[in-house]
Amino acid sequence: MGTSIRKWRRRDFLRTGVQAVAGSVIGLKVSTPVLGAPAIITNSFTPVAISSRNGMAATAKAIEIVENGGDCLDAAVAGVKIQEDDPEDTSVGYGGLPNERGVVQLDASVMHGETHRAGAVGALENIRYPSEVAKLVMERTNRVLLVGKGALEFARMYGFKEENLLTERARELWQYWIENRSKFDDYMTPKEDIENIPPQLRHYIENGGTINLNVLDTHGNLGGCTTTSGLSFKIPGRVGDSPIIGAGLYVDNEFGAAGSTGRGEANLQTCASFLVVEEMGRGKSPTDACIEVCRRVVERSKVEYLWRNDIPAFNVNFYAINTKGDFGCASILSGTEFTVNDGNGSRYVDAAYLYERK
Numbered sequence: 001m002g003t004s005i006r007k008w009r010r011r012d013f014l015r016t017g018v019q020a021v022a023g024s025v026i027g028l029k030v031s032t033p034v035l036g037a038p039a040i041i042t043n044s045f046t047p048v049a050i051s052s053r054n055g056m057a058a059t060a061k062a063i064e065i066v067e068n069g070g071d072c073l074d075a076a077v078a079g080v081k082i083q084e085d086d087p088e089d090t091s092v093g094y095g096g097l098p099n100e101r102g103v104v105q106l107d108a109s110v111m112h113g114e115t116h117r118a119g120a121v122g123a124l125e126n127i128r129y130p131s132e133v134a135k136l137v138m139e140r141t142n143r144v145l146l147v148g149k150g151a152l153e154f155a156r157m158y159g160f161k162e163e164n165l166l167t168e169r170a171r172e173l174w175q176y177w178i179e180n181r182s183k184f185d186d187y188m189t190p191k192e193d194i195e196n197i198p199p200q201l202r203h204y205i206e207n208g209g210t211i212n213l214n215v216l217d218t219h220g221n222l223g224g225c226t227t228t229s230g231l232s233f234k235i236p237g238r239v240g241d242s243p244i245i246g247a248g249l250y251v252d253n254e255f256g257a258a259g260s261t262g263r264g265e266a267n268l269q270t271c272a273s274f275l276v277v278e279e280m281g282r283g284k285s286p287t288d289a290c291i292e293v294c295r296r297v298v299e300r301s302k303v304e305y306l307w308r309n310d311i312p313a314f315n316v317n318f319y320a321i322n323t324k325g326d327f328g329c330a331s332i333l334s335g336t337e338f339t340v341n342d343g344n345g346s347r348y349v350d351a352a353y354l355y356e357r358k
């Protein structure tokens with residue numbers, strides 16, 4: 001998808017007119033008006049990239065691309081590929097933690113606001129860049145989602161090379177998990193038992209990962225990408241929210257873009273990212289929209305095993321940006337940071353939240 005000029009509609013004109021009068025430069029560059037003359041509006045938005053905590057490098061890359069006139073989705077995919085490449089990120093691409101059989105299965109989705117087109121892959125094995133494959137599904141087919149063997153065949157057809165994505169570190173963590181899983185299987189449990197998971201492993205099981213990156217480019221177009229190795233040690237074939245349009249990612253050029261990380265099942269059951277964008281469409285700020293959907297997710301998660309000490313025992317995080325470039329993030333539980341770049345370098349920001357962690 002190359003760079004494209006956004007078509008201007010009457011509503012855009014009215015919005016920019018109001019902003020020019022108000023002197024606002026949020027999401028829009030307005031040239032200095034000559035006294036008495038109408039402000040000259042240039043079709044150029046201040047680009048913004050918002051991402052999960054692991055998105056420092058990704059947001060920087062995305063902004064670099066869109067500042068040079070690049071397209072929002074090209075930028076989003078180029079950004080997340082940095083994490084897909086990084087063996088230290090155990091939640092995405094190469095180095096991602098495997099499923100319970102030791103196989104890395106990746107999920108990814110992309111969506112382009114201007115065309116409202118989307119592409120996604122689920123349970124894709126041996127291919128390091130599921131984000132790129134998802135983008136090709138969008139660009140080169142009239143379908144949205146390919147999974148498993150079919151997704152792999154599709155990637156091969158487009159020249160992607162197969163490789164073993166299981167790093168030594170990921171294999172060791174998986175082996176540790178297998179040996180500690182149960183007292184009643186064939187493996188000796190080297191440590192106490194599963195109730196006493198060492199913090200090192202608990203971190204991977206409880207915190208997950210995933211990268212979501214949403215970008216507003218200088219043409220005012222929105223694009224987003226979510227890519228993940230999914231929940232650690234998942235059931236083979238399990239697919240979470242990340243490759244499901246509306247759950248792990250949703251982009252609508254009229255309202256905004258949103259994506260999620262965290263317990264995918266909760267987002268699947270509530271069409272969460274779609275809902276965040278809808279809430280922005282109803283006038284909420286990105287942060288308020290994210291908080292509202294956190295509330296909705298909690299309300300719909302009443303089963304006992306999802307609660308501990310009277311607060312949810314799981315987390316979801318939403319990252320959102322609206323058409324003006326306002327951004328926000330919220331989580332169910334406190335302690336989440338997200339990354340953002342609005343042209344002044346990438347930085348960490350604290351997310352809003354519903355419950356203090358206990």
Ligand code: ASP
Nearest residue numbers: 208209210230240262264
């Ligand atoms: N949302 C991802 C999934 O459920 C996991 C994560 O973000 O930690 O697959």
